[in-house]
Amino acid sequence: xxxxxxxxxxxxxxxYHYTGPVEHRFSPYSxxxxxxxxxxxxDFAIVASDTxxxxxxxxxxxxxxxxxxxxxxxxxxxxxxHGDCLTLTKIIDxxxxxxxxxxxxxxxxxxIAAMLSTILYGRRFFPYYxxxxxxxxxxxxxxxxxxxxxxxxxxxDTYKAGGSASAMLQPLLDNQIGFKNMEGxxxxxxxxxxxxxxVKDVFISAAERDVYxxxxxxxxxxxxxxISEQTVPLRKx
Amino acid sequence: MALFQVSGLxxxxxxxxxxxxxxxxxLFDRTNHYNFGTKTQEFAVPLGVDPxxxxxxxxxxxxxxxxxxxxxxxxxxxxxHGVIVAVDSRASAGRYLASNDVNKVIEINPYLLGTxxxxxxxxxxxxxxxxxxxxxxxxxxxxxxxxxxxxKLLCNMMLGYRGMGLSMGSMICGWDKEGPGLYYVDDRGTRxxxxxxxxxxxxxxxxxxxxxxxxxxxxxxxAYELGRRGIAHATHRDAYxxxxxxMYHMQQDGWIKVCKDDVSELIHRYxxxxx
Numbered sequence: 001x002x003x004x005x006x007x008x009x010x011x012x013x014x015x016y017h018y019t020g021p022v023e024h025r026f027s028p029y030s031x032x033x034x035x036x037x038x039x040x041x042x043d044f045a046i047v048a049s050d051t052x053x054x055x056x057x058x059x060x061x062x063x064x065x066x067x068x069x070x071x072x073x074x075x076x077x078x079x080x081x082h083g084d085c086l087t088l089t090k091i092i093d094x095x096x097x098x099x100x101x102x103x104x105x106x107x108x109x110x111x112i113a114a115m116l117s118t119i120l121y122g123r124r125f126f127p128y129y130x131x132x133x134x135x136x137x138x139x140x141x142x143x144x145x146x147x148x149x150x151x152x153x154x155x156x157d158t159y160k161a162g163g164s165a166s167a168m169l170q171p172l173l174d175n176q177i178g179f180k181n182m183e184g185x186x187x188x189x190x191x192x193x194x195x196x197x198x199v200k201d202v203f204i205s206a207a208e209r210d211v212y213x214x215x216x217x218x219x220x221x222x223x224x225x226x227i228s229e230q231t232v233p234l235r236k237x
Numbered sequence: 238m239a240l241f242q243v244s245g246l247x248x249x250x251x252x253x254x255x256x257x258x259x260x261x262x263x264l265f266d267r268t269n270h271y272n273f274g275t276k277t278q279e280f281a282v283p284l285g286v287d288p289x290x291x292x293x294x295x296x297x298x299x300x301x302x303x304x305x306x307x308x309x310x311x312x313x314x315x316x317x318h319g320v321i322v323a324v325d326s327r328a329s330a331g332r333y334l335a336s337n338d339v340n341k342v343i344e345i346n347p348y349l350l351g352t353x354x355x356x357x358x359x360x361x362x363x364x365x366x367x368x369x370x371x372x373x374x375x376x377x378x379x380x381x382x383x384x385x386x387x388x389k390l391l392c393n394m395m396l397g398y399r400g401m402g403l404s405m406g407s408m409i410c411g412w413d414k415e416g417p418g419l420y421y422v423d424d425r426g427t428r429x430x431x432x433x434x435x436x437x438x439x440x441x442x443x444x445x446x447x448x449x450x451x452x453x454x455x456x457x458x459x460a461y462e463l464g465r466r467g468i469a470h471a472t473h474r475d476a477y478x479x480x481x482x483x484m485y486h487m488q489q490d491g492w493i494k495v496c497k498d499d500v501s502e503l504i505h506r507y508x509x510x511x512x
Contacts, residue, residue: 028283029303117358117361117362118278118362120358121358121362122279122280122281123280123281124280124358124359124362124403125280125281125282125283125288125291125401125402126281126282126283126288126291127292127303129303147335147336149305149330149335149357149358150303150305151305151356151358151359152361152362153305153328153356153357153358153360153361154361155336155339155340157336166333167333
């Protein structure tokens, strides 16, 4: 049954009844769903995404994670149009290699974020339909999260949700990690275990209420020891 | 195409090259360029479509909804003791609030500030480019760039892409040999020098407040309070502005960051006069 749309309505269902003549033109974009989330802690960062790939009413794949490892200390999560996600990650990989060969060092998270901003802006007039979030460790070993819009505007955050269920998850993160709208609570810093548990709970809630989120959750935890991955099953309906 | 070559018509890209400074930016009329342009920036343009209306036409079918970060109130005014710059900190993408603590003032160098309003990506990119050009100017000519020159550089960048859908309203503030400088530059190529400007969707509210309290010989604390009130009242009435007031004071020996006050707390403080 169709209900009223949420504010940003990705995946708007077409009306069943005839509304009059409609012009159909080729659209270079399509929306493949998926949600991405990143959290930065004192000495760790977490990037998590669901693994469902959908289009319209169908599910193309239940095992298509949206986190991509860039370097030993950086992971990027891309959601939106899958074609653009793949091309964008290939371009980022190529530019990382070019940098490594010219400068003999790996790019830091901040540098990757600044570079991605110019890559995205190079398509200002024909954007990549991708919502990116980069999670990693900065040069001082602290967790860093950088969130982007489709044309390259970015900033450093402590936590960010992007993708189809972002509007549902962001307020929950604001409350649990940012302690917003809570009075008389002690602001305790986030530990790694609590952060991982929070991320899992948050995705389970997202899968309950967003049709494009579900199947499984892939969590990448970035620490100075390296990147560890976990997969957690979610609702498949 | 044979007819195209015979007729001697110049392609869009060739015409652009004549207007824009050589080798600085290129528009590529192919959709398959991959931005390996590490030395010169390249821009991809959709084929056969007007770029400014392109995104609007895509954002209708199949659930595609590309929303870019937008919206602001910024204000700046000159007075006896320098220039006050105050901005809000909200970025909205369509109806969704993307972030409530964006930094909308770019610190170009210790004597130059630029504010951002309109599309966040456009402002961030072009002002970063302006910061690069100002640094190169300093290295090549061995003196700091003046506010008039810096604003002219930004204005010419905007003129190069006029009509293509950029959205940027910026104020370049600084202190150079002529004294305090304040210029307003926008995406249509407008460049105005003035004593007070406010930009963004909340600008009308800010103008009302600042106009009613402005005097050229204000004390420094009075000027800070005026800037704070201007932004606070604008965020109170404009849905697309909010967050915190970030305020800078441009003095003779450089700028200082004055404060970052949360708007809801400010409104509470002003309540007695309002309700």
